[in-house]
Amino acid sequence: xYSLPRGTQxxxxxxxxxxxxxxxxxxxxxxxxxxxxxxTPVFEETALFVRTVGEGTDIVDKEMYTFQDKGGAxxxxxxxxTAPVCRAYIQHGMHNxxxxxxxxxxxxxxxxxxxxAGRFRQHHQVGFEAIGEADPALDAEVIDLAWxxxxxxxxxxxxxxxNSIGCPACRPAYLESLVAYYxxxxxxxxxxxxxxxxxxxxxxxxxxxxxxxxYAGEALKxxxxxCADCREHFESLQRRLARLGIPFHLNHRLVxxxxxxxxxVFEVQPxxxxxxxxxxxxxxxxxxxxxxxxxxxxxxxxxxxxxxxILNMKxxxxxxxxxxxxxxxVSYAGxxxxxxxxxxxxxxxxxxxxxxxxxxRKSLKAQLRQADARGVRFALILGEDELRDGAxxxxxxEGGRQExxxxxxxxxxxxxxxxxxx
RNA sequence: GUGGGCGUCGCCUAGCGGUUAAGGCGCCAGGUUGUGGCCCUGGAGACCGAGGGUUCGAAUCCCUCCGCUCACCCCA
Numbered sequence: 001x002y003s004l005p006r007g008t009q010x011x012x013x014x015x016x017x018x019x020x021x022x023x024x025x026x027x028x029x030x031x032x033x034x035x036x037x038x039x040t041p042v043f044e045e046t047a048l049f050v051r052t053v054g055e056g057t058d059i060v061d062k063e064m065y066t067f068q069d070k071g072g073a074x075x076x077x078x079x080x081x082t083a084p085v086c087r088a089y090i091q092h093g094m095h096n097x098x099x100x101x102x103x104x105x106x107x108x109x110x111x112x113x114x115x116x117a118g119r120f121r122q123h124h125q126v127g128f129e130a131i132g133e134a135d136p137a138l139d140a141e142v143i144d145l146a147w148x149x150x151x152x153x154x155x156x157x158x159x160x161x162x163n164s165i166g167c168p169a170c171r172p173a174y175l176e177s178l179v180a181y182y183x184x185x186x187x188x189x190x191x192x193x194x195x196x197x198x199x200x201x202x203x204x205x206x207x208x209x210x211x212x213x214x215y216a217g218e219a220l221k222x223x224x225x226x227c228a229d230c231r232e233h234f235e236s237l238q239r240r241l242a243r244l245g246i247p248f249h250l251n252h253r254l255v256x257x258x259x260x261x262x263x264x265v266f267e268v269q270p271x272x273x274x275x276x277x278x279x280x281x282x283x284x285x286x287x288x289x290x291x292x293x294x295x296x297x298x299x300x301x302x303x304x305x306x307x308x309x310i311l312n313m314k315x316x317x318x319x320x321x322x323x324x325x326x327x328x329x330v331s332y333a334g335x336x337x338x339x340x341x342x343x344x345x346x347x348x349x350x351x352x353x354x355x356x357x358x359x360x361r362k363s364l365k366a367q368l369r370q371a372d373a374r375g376v377r378f379a380l381i382l383g384e385d386e387l388r389d390g391a392x393x394x395x396x397x398e399g400g401r402q403e404x405x406x407x408x409x410x411x412x413x414x415x416x417x418x419x420x421x422x
Numbered sequence: 423g424u425g426g427g428c429g430u431c432g433c434c435u436a437g438c439g440g441u442u443a444a445g446g447c448g449c450c451a452g453g454u455u456g457u458g459g460c461c462c463u464g465g466a467g468a469c470c471g472a473g474g475g476u477u478c479g480a481a482u483c484c485c486u487c488c489g490c491u492c493a494c495c496c497c498a
Contacts, residue, residue, distance in 0.1 A: 003489080058496050062423085080498090109498075114423085116492060125498060192495080208495080257497055267498095278498060305498030333456040366451075368458040373449095383456050397458070 007113065007121025017320050018310045023106060025152050026126045030104040033145050035128050038103040040084035042110075046076040052083040052288055054259025056199045063111040077110035080258065081127045081303050082285065083292075089131050090294035099132030100299075106306075118308050127282075127303030131289065134298035136233050139264045139284060140240035146268060146280060146302045147246050153309065154318045157271030158279070160247065163223060163254040164234040165202065167262045168287065170227035175201050177220055185215055205253040221252035230263055237264060260285040264300065270312050279312060280304025328414055329371035330357040333364045333383035341382045344392070344410070351411040353418065372397060378417060380410070 004010060011019060030037075046066050053059050065077035078084060085103055088094075094101045106126050113119055128145060130138050143160070150158050166174055179201050186194055190209045197204060205216045223234060241248055248266075256265050265283035282302030289297035328348060332341035341357055348355035356374070358367045364381070371379045381393040381402075392410060394417075395402035405413050 006489085063496080111497080113496070114494095115490095116494095119497075123498060127498095280498065303498070308498055331457080337456095363451090364456050365458075370458085372458040379458080381457070385456080393457090395457075400458080402457085 005121070007115040007119075009120065009122075015310075018313065019306065021320050022153065022306055022309055022313075023126070026104075026106075026149055029145060029149055029152060030128055033102070033128075033141065035102040035104040035130075035145075038085060038088060038105050040078070040081075040088055040105070040107070042108060043075045043077050044084055044087065046074040048083050048087055048292070049076055049079055052086070052258075052260050052291060053080060057257055057259060059111065059257065063113055065110045065112060078107060079109060079111050081105055081107050081109065081125055082129060082258075082260070082288070082301055085127075085129045085301075086131070086285075086289050086292055086294070086299070089297075090289060090292055095132065095295065095297065100130045100138060101132055102128065102130045104128040118305075118311050120307060124306040125303045126306060127301060129299060129301035131299040132297055134233075134286065136237040136264075137240055139233075139237050139300050140244060142282060142300050142302050143241060143248075143266060144244050144246060146266075146282065146304065149304070150268065150279070150309075153313065154316070155270070155309070155312055156316060159249060159269050159271065161251040161254045161267045161269060162238075162241075162248040163251050163265050164226060164230060164263050165222045165255060165261060165265055166226050166230050170225065170230055171222075171262075174220070174222055174225040177225065178202070178204070178222075181219055182215065189215070200259075202255045203257075206255055216253055222255075223250065223252055233263055256281060256283060260288045260291070262286045266302075268304070270308075279308045327354045327356055327374070327376050328418065329367070329374065329376045329379045330355055331364055331367035331371065331379055331381050332357070333381070335361065337382045337384065337387055340387060341380075344380065344382065348411060348414065351415075353411060353414050368395075378414065 027037075046064070049064065050060050055061070059079050064079050066074065067076075068074055085105065089101060089103075104127065106124065109123050109125050110121060111123075112121060115121060126149075128142065130142055143162075147158075147160060165171065179197065182189070182193075182197055182201065182204055186197060189197070189204075189212055190207065193204055193207050193209070193212050196207070202222075204212070205219060207213070207216060226234060238248075254265055254267060256267070261283040263284045263286065265281075267278050267281040269277050270279050280302060281304075282300070284298070284300040286298040287296075289295070289299060330341045330345050330348070332338045338361065345355045345357045356376075358370055362370075364383075368379060377397055379395045379397060381395060383393075386392050386404070389404070390407045391404045392407060393402050394405050394410075394413070
């Protein structure tokens with residue numbers, strides 16, 4: 001027997017309403033905010049991710065599904081959504097469109113990780129990117145959209161963590177002083193942090209190890225070592241968020257796991273206990289497009305994990321809007337009636353009325369049992385009596401009232417009953 | 423990559439050295455002639471994760487592997 005690959009999951013019918021709901025709400029909101037849908041391939045050239053996400057990040061170093069195709073091309077299953085969108089922006093000359101170009105996507109994401117609660121090797125993100133505008137009001141818009149998404153989905157207790165990690169003008173100096181601060185402490189740090197000190201000092205700040213925490217807490221804050229432009233940007237963003245009424249926590253230890261971020265970084269975290277502390281995250285990436293060979297173009301974006309959204313919705317007991325299926329079950333008694341019943345099902349479907357039937361030569365009892373199990377509201381019964389009279393019996397399952405209806409009037413009668421209109 | 427927990431019908435669970443491996447849910451069928459839900463009866467469905475061992479005898483004890491799961495790491 002085969003079972004699905006580790007870290008993947010089947011989304012079975014009972015769970016589909018959650019997915020549909022999240023996608024509907026997200027899609028509606030994105031459009032409401034003026035974002036347009038984009039879909040990019042499931043795999044891209046490996047270099048696209050290595051160059052943007054960054055060597056030294058976990059994603060690139062150990063989590064990518066990389067392979068060679070039969071032509072020798074080096075490809076990687078998309079481990080994140082932003083780089084492909086930027087690639088598409090450049091490739092299709094979107095800088096000729098009115099700026100900023102605002103795009104959203106739903107995409108499967110692949111990372112070779114050990115699976116655990118809320119973490120998979122294939123998961124799905126809804127994300128949005130606004131490319132071609134540096135104004136902090138755009139950062140605020142993206143954050144507003146992200147925040148609104150959780151609110152509209154009914155999630156409660158979310159917290160918005162916000163930080164600025166500076167730009168190429170001010171970050172190097174900050175990193176230098178950060179390293180200078182940490183260097184004397186090196187012997188006291190965990191192994192990972194000792195490596196971070198050399199490879200990616202910013203990440204020293206979000207080490208979760210108890211031994212390292214105090215140092216991170218005391219460390220210099222990037223947001224206090226910003227250049228004038230970055231400081232103004234950050235302050236302006238905070239003012240904008242305040243005007244939007246979006247509550248945020250300044251978190252100077254927030255850095256993100258991808259190298260391309262500049263200035264604004266943010267994460268949304270659920271209050272609930274559990275290992276997965278992030279439900280969505282994003283930030284500004286003003287150097288990314290240029291790094292990919294486009295002309296210098298500022299941008300900001302956000303992505304959130306659909307599985308984690310659904311996980312939190314379930315934890316919080318959020319009910320979905322009921323979606324009753326209006327299906328009519330056509331049952332029959334006898335072989336002649338069976339032929340007629342199957343014809344009737346086809347006719348109803350053509351008339352726009354959802355209809356099903358049993359397929360086998362089942363007893364009427366078995367058919368009605370099936371109708372009941374499927375939770376249909378109406379059953380039609382077609383037997384010799386009905387055939388003789390050119391009619392069918394319409395049975396309302398709840399309550400069990402039934403009446404004869406002239407065959408010719410069936411569609412209109414059902415339309416009226418099922419959909420409440422004629 | 424590192425730890426902890428767990429693997430018995432589709433799902434949940436009992437059995438913990440000798441049972442035809444049990445029960446509940448679900449599924450299928452029947453309970454008079456063409457009628458669901460409740461109830462009753464019957465049926466299908468498990469070589470007890472896999473492979474080794476110990477033993478007269480193993481789902482039950484031991485070992486190895488595999489899988490799932492939670493946590494670390496990292497992230498969505």
